Amino acid sequence: MPSTIDRVVVILGPTCVGKSQVSLKLADILNGEIVSFDSRQIYRYMDIGTAKPTKEDRERIPHHFIDRISPDEKFTAADYGKEARQIIRQIVKREKQPIAVGGSGLYLRALTQGFFKGPRADERIRRKLMREAQEFGEPRLFRRLKTVDPEAAGRIHPNDLVRIVRALEVYEITGKPISLLQRQGDYEPFAMQFVRIGLNIERKELYQRIERRVGEMISAGLVEEVKMLKERGFSPKLKALKTVGYQELFAYLDGEVDLHTAVENLKLHTRHYAKRQLTWFRHDEEIIWLDAEDGGLVEKILEHFRRVQRDG
Numbered sequence: 001m002p003s004t005i006d007r008v009v010v011i012l013g014p015t016c017v018g019k020s021q022v023s024l025k026l027a028d029i030l031n032g033e034i035v036s037f038d039s040r041q042i043y044r045y046m047d048i049g050t051a052k053p054t055k056e057d058r059e060r061i062p063h064h065f066i067d068r069i070s071p072d073e074k075f076t077a078a079d080y081g082k083e084a085r086q087i088i089r090q091i092v093k094r095e096k097q098p099i100a101v102g103g104s105g106l107y108l109r110a111l112t113q114g115f116f117k118g119p120r121a122d123e124r125i126r127r128k129l130m131r132e133a134q135e136f137g138e139p140r141l142f143r144r145l146k147t148v149d150p151e152a153a154g155r156i157h158p159n160d161l162v163r164i165v166r167a168l169e170v171y172e173i174t175g176k177p178i179s180l181l182q183r184q185g186d187y188e189p190f191a192m193q194f195v196r197i198g199l200n201i202e203r204k205e206l207y208q209r210i211e212r213r214v215g216e217m218i219s220a221g222l223v224e225e226v227k228m229l230k231e232r233g234f235s236p237k238l239k240a241l242k243t244v245g246y247q248e249l250f251a252y253l254d255g256e257v258d259l260h261t262a263v264e265n266l267k268l269h270t271r272h273y274a275k276r277q278l279t280w281f282r283h284d285e286e287i288i289w290l291d292a293e294d295g296g297l298v299e300k301i302l303e304h305f306r307r308v309q310r311d312g
Helices: 019-030 055-060 077-093 105-113 123-136 138-148 150-155 161-174 178-182 203-220 222-231 247-253 259-281 297-311
Strands: 007-012 032-036 097-102 193-200 288-291
Touching (some): 019 032, 019 097, 077 097, 123 138, 123 161, 138 161, 150 259
Parallel strands (some): 193 288
16 A cells, blocks of 8 residues: 655754754654754764764664764765655655754755756866965955855855865856756656755854853763774865864864864854855745744644645
């Protein structure tokens, strides 16, 4: 007998907004399984810095794409999108409700729309851009990206030279912004409807939560976690580790800054990361935004989800 489940609940929002706890409550009520679209929780050994769900929560509610690969393994957004679709089909066959949870807009786009692979690399253009970055500095390329593709610039970190160069390379090759091209997926249609629920709170409260979480991470042993990664031979230049929470503490362990400065940088960069997440999601008009501090939040999510089910 075919499953009647044809909708995925999507819980998204900036870091520290409370997505994990809401998703666990929904999974209990809806007999669900959680499909993470967090681009960092997918890596093993990176537990504290990515605020992974606890072992107890993961044993109680099935989670997918947690501890999936090693930090030095290659795994693209396109890989994620294809595998996540397969997993969602399997969840549906088990008559369970898929609940997608996370903060990576790129992973969510890969799941829901497919992922634009783009033209093949043009080494001539790439070398030219890299020489320019070396001669005039990376900020010059980022300023150009803000001019030709402000949407992409809004979600790419100013220090992420690889992605900045790729975005400018695609623009030079095609004459079109990469953000525009990425909206055109290349997967076969996926016969699932995604009910997108965005969680947000007042900016001051979000920043206070970030301050608290950073303090809790340091107390829980984040410095020791980064030291362990270093001892295992994982380079801070790996894509997985060129992220907030790890770069700052690699700098501390390498003697570039003291611990207080590293922690303050971590707080600042986490705030910037949250702003980039919100910038990305604001372009998605299908998201229903709810107040994460609303006492009846779970009931409102269920009410919206069931209304969509009724209306078809």
